[in-house]
Amino acid sequence: MRDWSPVMNLPLWVWLFVLPSFIGVVCLIVGPRLEPYLRPLWRILDRVYATSGAIAGFFMIMILTLIVIGMVARWTSVAVPGTTEFAGYAMAATSFFALCHALTRGAHIRVSIILNANDFLKKWLDLFAVFGAAVIATYFARYAIKANFFSEMLNDRTQGQDQIPEWLVSLFSLDFAGVAAGSTTLAYTPIWIPQLAMSIGTILLAIALWDTLYRMLVTGVNPIVSESVE
Amino acid sequence: MTEAYATIVFLFVLFTLLGSSIWIGLALMGVAWVGMELFTTRPAGDAMATIIWTGASSWTLTALPLFIWMGEILYRTRLSQDMFRGLAPWMRWLPGGLLHTNIAGCTIFAAVSGSSAATLTTVGKMSIPELRKRGYPEYMIVGTLAGAATLGLMIPPSLTLIVYGVSINESIIKLFMAGIIPGLVLAALFMSYIVAWHYFRPEQRPDPEPSISFGTMLAESRFLIPVLCLVFAVIGSMYFGWATATEAAAVGVLGALTLAMFQRSLTFSTFFESLMGATRTSAMIALILMGAAFLSLSMGFTGLPRALAAFIDQLNLSPITLIAALTIFYIILGMFLDGISSVVLTMAIVEPMIRQAGIDPIWFGIFIVVVVEMAQVTPPIGFNLFVLQAMTRHEIGYISKVALPMVGLMLLMIVLLVAFPGLATWLPETIR
Numbered sequence: 069m070r071d072w073s074p075v076m077n078l079p080l081w082v083w084l085f086v087l088p089s090f091i092g093v094v095c096l097i098v099g100p101r102l103e104p105y106l107r108p109l110w111r112i113l114d115r116v117y118a119t120s121g122a123i124a125g126f127f128m129i130m131i132l133t134l135i136v137i138g139m140v141a142r143w144t145s146v147a148v149p150g151t152t153e154f155a156g157y158a159m160a161a162t163s164f165f166a167l168c169h170a171l172t173r174g175a176h177i178r179v180s181i182i183l184n185a186n187d188f189l190k191k192w193l194d195l196f197a198v199f200g201a202a203v204i205a206t207y208f209a210r211y212a213i214k215a216n217f218f219s220e221m222l223n224d225r226t227q228g229q230d231q232i233p234e235w236l237v238s239l240f241s242l243d244f245a246g247v248a249a250g251s252t253t254l255a256y257t258p259i260w261i262p263q264l265a266m267s268i269g270t271i272l273l274a275i276a277l278w279d280t281l282y283r284m285l286v287t288g289v290n291p292i293v294s295e296s297v298e
Numbered sequence: 299m300t301e302a303y304a305t306i307v308f309l310f311v312l313f314t315l316l317g318s319s320i321w322i323g324l325a326l327m328g329v330a331w332v333g334m335e336l337f338t339t340r341p342a343g344d345a346m347a348t349i350i351w352t353g354a355s356s357w358t359l360t361a362l363p364l365f366i367w368m369g370e371i372l373y374r375t376r377l378s379q380d381m382f383r384g385l386a387p388w389m390r391w392l393p394g395g396l397l398h399t400n401i402a403g404c405t406i407f408a409a410v411s412g413s414s415a416a417t418l419t420t421v422g423k424m425s426i427p428e429l430r431k432r433g434y435p436e437y438m439i440v441g442t443l444a445g446a447a448t449l450g451l452m453i454p455p456s457l458t459l460i461v462y463g464v465s466i467n468e469s470i471i472k473l474f475m476a477g478i479i480p481g482l483v484l485a486a487l488f489m490s491y492i493v494a495w496h497y498f499r500p501e502q503r504p505d506p507e508p509s510i511s512f513g514t515m516l517a518e519s520r521f522l523i524p525v526l527c528l529v530f531a532v533i534g535s536m537y538f539g540w541a542t543a544t545e546a547a548a549v550g551v552l553g554a555l556t557l558a559m560f561q562r563s564l565t566f567s568t569f570f571e572s573l574m575g576a577t578r579t580s581a582m583i584a585l586i587l588m589g590a591a592f593l594s595l596s597m598g599f600t601g602l603p604r605a606l607a608a609f610i611d612q613l614n615l616s617p618i619t620l621i622a623a624l625t626i627f628y629i630i631l632g633m634f635l636d637g638i639s640s641v642v643l644t645m646a647i648v649e650p651m652i653r654q655a656g657i658d659p660i661w662f663g664i665f666i667v668v669v670v671e672m673a674q675v676t677p678p679i680g681f682n683l684f685v686l687q688a689m690t691r692h693e694i695g696y697i698s699k700v701a702l703p704m705v706g707l708m709l710l711m712i713v714l715l716v717a718f719p720g721l722a723t724w725l726p727e728t729i730r
Binding site for chain 2: 071121122124125128129131132135136138139152153155156157158159160162163164166167169170171173175176177178179180181182183193194196197200201204205207208210211212214215262263266
């Protein structure tokens with residue numbers, strides 16, 4: 069199992085699944101007494117989710133802009149290559165960045181028929197569901213990051229016509245000397261750059277789910293309230 | 299034998315995860331993971347990340363968030379007030395009177411929005427109080443509204459059809475065009491129900507409306523006309539091949555923003571709300587699509603869909619029997635799942651089946667939309683029932699009872715579709 073090779077002497081799965089579950093058990097035992105200590109953290113996390121949602125909204129506007137540019141370019145027969153690919157990346161970024169925001173605002177749907185059967189299920193089945201969802205989301209995030217690393221390692225490039233300037237690639241690689249050099253030569257988009265959205269979005273979704281679980285264990289209520297419509 | 303074993307495992311894990319109320323998209327991922335680990339030697343996690351990335355960054359999918367956004371913008375304008383005022387003068391001449399505003403309003407809003415809950419809220423917000431004030435019987439108001447709002451799923455732009463088209467690789471424009479005529483026929487069926495009520499229950503008719511001049515009629519519908527222009531621009535640009543579905547959606551968003559601006563209801567906060575609302579809804583659908591993409595891959599590796607298609611083929615069912623069986627299957631599924639989830643969940647299995655049986659996938663898309671429409675108004679889980687419950691304060695039981703005739707009409711619609719497949723297939727064939 070190379071995928072779970074040890075980090076700091078413990079297999080990765082211990083860090084990803086066992087440790088968060090252990091924190092959950094602590095939250096269950098200590099209960100409401102933890103609330104004053106956790107509240108500042110919750111406020112910060114709420115802001116993180118909202119920011120992530122705002123980034124998603126920005127990419128939604130980007131989709132619109134890119135498609136309009138593509139349309140105008142076609143009518144005026146000016147060549148603007150790669151708008152469809154860029155729109156695809158923006159689409160992925162919108163979806164992934166909005167995941168945690170949509171979760172905390174109750175937009176994601178689930179089958180709640182058994183959940184609403186009685187008060188016992190309402191509490192314990194809900195806890196189980198959030199725990200299960202958190203495990204699945206953590207697994208998803210782990211492999212999203214792995215895919216992202218591999219794209220970078222293999223220097224995977226786009227199959228389409230989309231190109232971005234070299235300095236932008238340097239910026240994402242945190243190679244600031246390269247940015248300062250300001251090379252404007254165009255390069256085919258390395259896939260790992262748009263894939264960053266997948267890594268960040270899935271990590272935030274996993275964090276949001278564990279966070280929801282802890283809040284439920286500490287306060288006894290599910291913080292996710294869905295809006296009446298949609 | 300492995301197929302039978304695989305089917306049982308898939309179904310068991312699926313029901314356990316969905317039933318324990320894990321979010322649908324994540325539950326599908328869990329099922330897919332179990333399938334991959336048990337029945338294949340492939341690395342599950344790597345395949346998952348790759349297929350999900352490919353799906354999420356697909357260009358065809360970009361139509362989805364934009365159409366959602368267009369509906370969100372118009373939902374936040376004063377459209378619902380203007381809709382009733384604009385339609386009422388034209389409907390008062392029909393037998394059944396202003397009840398027809400429910401159907402006509404839903405049909406028009408369905409043509410700018412792909413969601414049935416948004417259609418229901420927009421039209422119902424205004425028509426329920428106005429119709430109550432005029433003394434129409436409650437069961438007709440609620441029943442016709444519950445039925446007609448499902449047109450939002452059928453008349454383009456339809457989110458269900460986009461998702462269906464993306465999951466089976468069929469042209470979204472063709473599917474949209476295929477939905478137009480059946481959508482209008484279904485609206486006509488709902489209207490004839492109102493007409494029938496008018497003649498069979500004359501004692502329930504309210505007092506006739508006072509007459510107004512033709513000039514006032516036009517003036518009252520001044521905002522409706524630009525919306526109709528927007529509808530024709532969006533659908534027309536796709537029909538005549540000037541724009542792809544995604545580009546038509548972009549035109550729709552710009553058009554909706556322009557309309558809202560002229561109407562002076564476009565403030566910074568409504569713009570921001572519509573944007574964030576659309577972002578959330580599309581993330582919700584995206585998560586389900588991600589789970590479904592992984593599940594389809596996983597089921598494909600096990601060979602289950604092919605085996606099942608071969609099994610169905612071997613039964614030698616006539617297409618009609620197959621459709622009847624699928625209708626019952628989707629009605630049962632729709633009792634627990636929403637339309638988009640039931641479509642993506644079953645497509646990996648059902649697609650090879652219908653292609654094997656020689657059923658036109660475009661026609662099948664329309665069929666499946668009618669069936670999931672029915673699911674929206676049947677208990678225990680029906681989104682329209684919940685929305686109507688919040689709006690009217692009636693019991694779910696009452697609402698589903700008064701909506702029952704509409705479910706009957708939708709069943710009739712399925713019979714019509716089977717008898718006259720041209721209803722769905724004729725228009726897409728005439729696209730330039």
